[in-house]
Amino acid sequence: MTTDDTTPSPDGAAPAEQAARGLSRRGLLGLAGGGAAALGLAATAGFAGGRAQAATSAPAAPARPGTYAFTGEHQAGIVTPAQDRMHLAAFDLTTTSREDLVELLRTWTAMAARLTQGLAAGPFGPASGPYDAPPDDTGEVLDLPPAGLTITFAFGRSLFVGTPAPDGTPGVDRFGLADRLPAALVELPRFAQDALEPQRCDGDLVVQACADDPQVAVHAIRNLSRAAFGTATLRWSQLGYGRTSSTSTTQTTPRNLFGFKDGTANLKAEDPEALAEHVWVQAADAEAGRAETGADSAWLTGGTYLVARRIRMTIETWDRTSLREQEALIGRTKGEGAPLSGGTEFSEPDLEATGRGGLPLVATDSHVRLAHPSTNGGVRMLRRGYNFTDGNDALGRLDAGLFFLAFVRDPRTHYIPMQSTLSRQDALMEYLRHTGSGLYAVPPGVPDGAEPGEAFVGQALFT
Numbered sequence: 001m002t003t004d005d006t007t008p009s010p011d012g013a014a015p016a017e018q019a020a021r022g023l024s025r026r027g028l029l030g031l032a033g034g035g036a037a038a039l040g041l042a043a044t045a046g047f048a049g050g051r052a053q054a055a056t057s058a059p060a061a062p063a064r065p066g067t068y069a070f071t072g073e074h075q076a077g078i079v080t081p082a083q084d085r086m087h088l089a090a091f092d093l094t095t096t097s098r099e100d101l102v103e104l105l106r107t108w109t110a111m112a113a114r115l116t117q118g119l120a121a122g123p124f125g126p127a128s129g130p131y132d133a134p135p136d137d138t139g140e141v142l143d144l145p146p147a148g149l150t151i152t153f154a155f156g157r158s159l160f161v162g163t164p165a166p167d168g169t170p171g172v173d174r175f176g177l178a179d180r181l182p183a184a185l186v187e188l189p190r191f192a193q194d195a196l197e198p199q200r201c202d203g204d205l206v207v208q209a210c211a212d213d214p215q216v217a218v219h220a221i222r223n224l225s226r227a228a229f230g231t232a233t234l235r236w237s238q239l240g241y242g243r244t245s246s247t248s249t250t251q252t253t254p255r256n257l258f259g260f261k262d263g264t265a266n267l268k269a270e271d272p273e274a275l276a277e278h279v280w281v282q283a284a285d286a287e288a289g290r291a292e293t294g295a296d297s298a299w300l301t302g303g304t305y306l307v308a309r310r311i312r313m314t315i316e317t318w319d320r321t322s323l324r325e326q327e328a329l330i331g332r333t334k335g336e337g338a339p340l341s342g343g344t345e346f347s348e349p350d351l352e353a354t355g356r357g358g359l360p361l362v363a364t365d366s367h368v369r370l371a372h373p374s375t376n377g378g379v380r381m382l383r384r385g386y387n388f389t390d391g392n393d394a395l396g397r398l399d400a401g402l403f404f405l406a407f408v409r410d411p412r413t414h415y416i417p418m419q420s421t422l423s424r425q426d427a428l429m430e431y432l433r434h435t436g437s438g439l440y441a442v443p444p445g446v447p448d449g450a451e452p453g454e455a456f457v458g459q460a461l462f463t
């Protein structure tokens with residue numbers, strides 16, 4: 001199959017709805033015990049046998065309620081209709097062994113394939129298996145439905161070339177991967193007004209877990225972290241709620257913590273041509289990269305790049321700003337989300353339109369004008385961010401904002417120039433502080449029908 005993440009389950013209901021009324025893992029384990037078809041997708045991905053495992057010869061079954069396929073051309077969790085909750089974790093490897101790294105990716109792949117299909121992290125589950133050993137699943141989602149869980153893996157630049165020392169001494173290529181570094185996996189420049197906290201930046205490996213239930217997303221990261229014990233440690237993580245983008249035309253546009261609709265002009269899953277142009281890395285990109293740096297990044301074809309920015313919003317100041325000023329800063333109306341040049345939510349902004357005194361209706365320093373493709377050489381991105389609220393600071397201000405996530409084909413053309421412009425000219429910057437940052441290469445999906453036990457995410461990087 002191709003990863004058509006938007007494919008609804010057989011009864012045609014959206015996964016979120018199905019999850020809401022869906023089967024619990026207990027039910028799925030029962031199904032798994034009773035019928036191989038119930039595990040068709042895990043079986044096609046080829047995972048080790050176990051009590052709750054299907055026969056690998058079983059034909060692929062349609063997705064079960066509340067689940068998205070784990071295997072496919074692209075990883076799930078990118079064009080998948082954005083779920084309501086997210087837990088993203090960045091890890092640093094504590095090993096320098098390439099074999100250990102491959103073993104971790106194999107283990108994570110098998111575990112993610114099980115978890116996304118509503119199964120326990122391991123074959124025994126939380127309440128079974130050897131009595132004198134810790135259970136192979138932590139147990140907190142045993143009675144919960146799969147909640148549309150997706151797990152997406154990505155690699156940081158440091159995986160390939162290590163981390164340079166503050167004095168500029170180059171990092172160390174611990175895994176023999178430097179000649180596979182994609183040309184576009186650059187170190188992000190320091191942008192104007194960046195206030196980055198190093199403990200919220202970078203990382204060798206990143207895992208994004210999204211689900212419609214926070215406990216399901218957190219459980220996934222917890223169990224993957226547990227499996228990484230002795231090989232990788234958690235560097236930083238971020239919880240998110242209330243998606244701030246739609247990634248499918250089937251979704252309504254959500255709102256960010258400024259109270260504005262966010263995601264109106266986003267790229268959508270139903271526009272494969274635009275996704276090919278702006279999101280998926282193409283074979284030609286590896287050829288261009290090889291000519292540029294000599295490195296072979298063909299392994300990334302069909303993948304993408306993930307930009308993560310933790311953006312704190314000074315909402316107390318924002319909340320004392322007039323509606324007129326708020327709308328001028330964004331360039332859209334607060335109620336409907338229509339451009340200030342007129343029309344309705346999905347009308348194209350008319351950046352030439354002027355009003356009283358000949359002034360542009362969409363202000364020259366407004367966010368929407370500066371982020372619009374016509375201001376950025378035609379580039380677009382797939383935004384998939386979340387709101388966050390992480391307590392408060394010593395002055396009693398909420399530490400809240402937008403965890404900006406975007407998937408792009410080449411960050412050098414599709415993110416860095418836009419962020420450069422926004423950081424210097426966007427009037428909204430007065431209310432924002434970028435406190436965390438990362439750029440990661442997202443390998444393509446684990447192919448359907450791969451040999452049992454053989455396939456793992458990012459495999460082509462190691463062959």
Ligand SMILES: C=CC1=C(C)c2cc3[nH]c(cc4nc(cc5[nH]c(cc1n2)c(C)c5CCC(=O)O)C(CCC(=O)O)=C4C)c(C)c3C=C
Pocket residue numbers: 256258260261262263264265266309311313330332367368371372373381401402404415418419422432
């Ligand atoms: C570098 C890219 C972007 C950052 C960082 C960013 C932060 C950010 N955005 C909002 C609120 C809105 N953004 C909207 C549109 C929009 N934003 C970006 C890029 C970044 N935003 C793009 C490419 C676009 C689309 C522009 C277009 O094609 O018209 C909107 C309008 C609604 C929408 O189209 O989504 C809002 C609202 C905040 C609050 C924020 C940082 C906290």
Ligand SMILES: [Fe+2]
Pocket residue numbers: 367371
């Ligand atoms: Fe934006």
